[in-house]
Amino acid sequence: MNCHFVRFATPLLAASAVVLLSLATAHAEDALSERLTDQISETNKIDSARKPLAQEASVERAAALRKLLKTRARAYEAIDDFQRAEVSYDDIVDVKPVDPMVYIDRGYFYMRQNRFGAAVRDFMTGSRLSPTQSAFSYGAGRALARMGDYLAAIGQYGEAIRLAPGDSAAVLSRAEAYIQLGMYVQARADFDRVIALGLGGDTDRFFIYFGRGYANIRLGENEAAVRDFDAALSMHPRMVNALVWRGYARERMGQRQQALSDYEQALQVNPGDNWIRSSISRVRT
Numbered sequence: 001m002n003c004h005f006v007r008f009a010t011p012l013l014a015a016s017a018v019v020l021l022s023l024a025t026a027h028a029e030d031a032l033s034e035r036l037t038d039q040i041s042e043t044n045k046i047d048s049a050r051k052p053l054a055q056e057a058s059v060e061r062a063a064a065l066r067k068l069l070k071t072r073a074r075a076y077e078a079i080d081d082f083q084r085a086e087v088s089y090d091d092i093v094d095v096k097p098v099d100p101m102v103y104i105d106r107g108y109f110y111m112r113q114n115r116f117g118a119a120v121r122d123f124m125t126g127s128r129l130s131p132t133q134s135a136f137s138y139g140a141g142r143a144l145a146r147m148g149d150y151l152a153a154i155g156q157y158g159e160a161i162r163l164a165p166g167d168s169a170a171v172l173s174r175a176e177a178y179i180q181l182g183m184y185v186q187a188r189a190d191f192d193r194v195i196a197l198g199l200g201g202d203t204d205r206f207f208i209y210f211g212r213g214y215a216n217i218r219l220g221e222n223e224a225a226v227r228d229f230d231a232a233l234s235m236h237p238r239m240v241n242a243l244v245w246r247g248y249a250r251e252r253m254g255q256r257q258q259a260l261s262d263y264e265q266a267l268q269v270n271p272g273d274n275w276i277r278s279s280i281s282r283v284r285t
Helices: 003-055 059-078 082-094 102-112 116-129 134-146 150-163 168-180 184-197 202-218 222-235 240-252 256-269 274-284
Strands: none
Touching: 059 082, 059 102, 082 102, 102 116, 102 134, 116 134, 134 150, 134 168, 150 168, 168 184, 168 202, 184 202, 202 222, 202 240, 222 240, 240 256, 240 274, 256 274
16 A cells, blocks of 8 residues: 555544544434433423422322322433432422322332332331331332341231232242241242242242242252252253252252253353362262
8 A cells, every 4th residue: 555645544534533433422412412301391391280289288189299200200210310310209208198108119219229228218117107008018028138137028028928918929028038048948838828829920930949949958858849940940941050959959869860961951051160060070970
């Protein structure tokens, strides 16, 4: 290539790149500006509608105002403006007459922000205002579990189950908390109860059978564990943890070839797992 052309082309290409970058940046800023403009316009509409609703306290007007504020809170949260979103959730709580369910909305907002202590306070406040509503105890249990306080979580799940004995979500969550505390007899009983109540989608069914299988292994019930892992793997055949634990249960039962098959399938999915490799070596020798 002609050296004079190279010396000429290099600054020209650099200048073109700067222009293209400027255009791209301007386009991105325009898109962001349009999004924010739309968002501000929407929240302004909500604020305008809020004023007449706030003038007179009635159940109907309060419900309409809470709905508007919730829309605004979600809009701010959607653009990661969490400070304004929190202000909107605070405004919802301040609407009179009070609806205890507003503490559910703000509690789960705090959960999404990993502010679990604040979430527990809101769920417990809602529970005091509406002591027959199981959703507050369930929410408090979830927040406490995220904080690692599984014993307190079990207490809240138990209250939720007492208030809504047909709701399997709290029973499953309590079973998982029992597992965390090594309380395998209680965990297995709750998994049994969830199955009796009726199963949800494939993901829920997988975790129910996987959890009960793990509890059975810890209780020395290896045959029952294999049956549970069979059920779990029928829904998610390549789930590594289920393959590994079924292999482990089979190994304890003396079924070495079946255990080896499970470990090898797990290794295909997760070839970098040294624990699986050591298990294969152990079975082969």
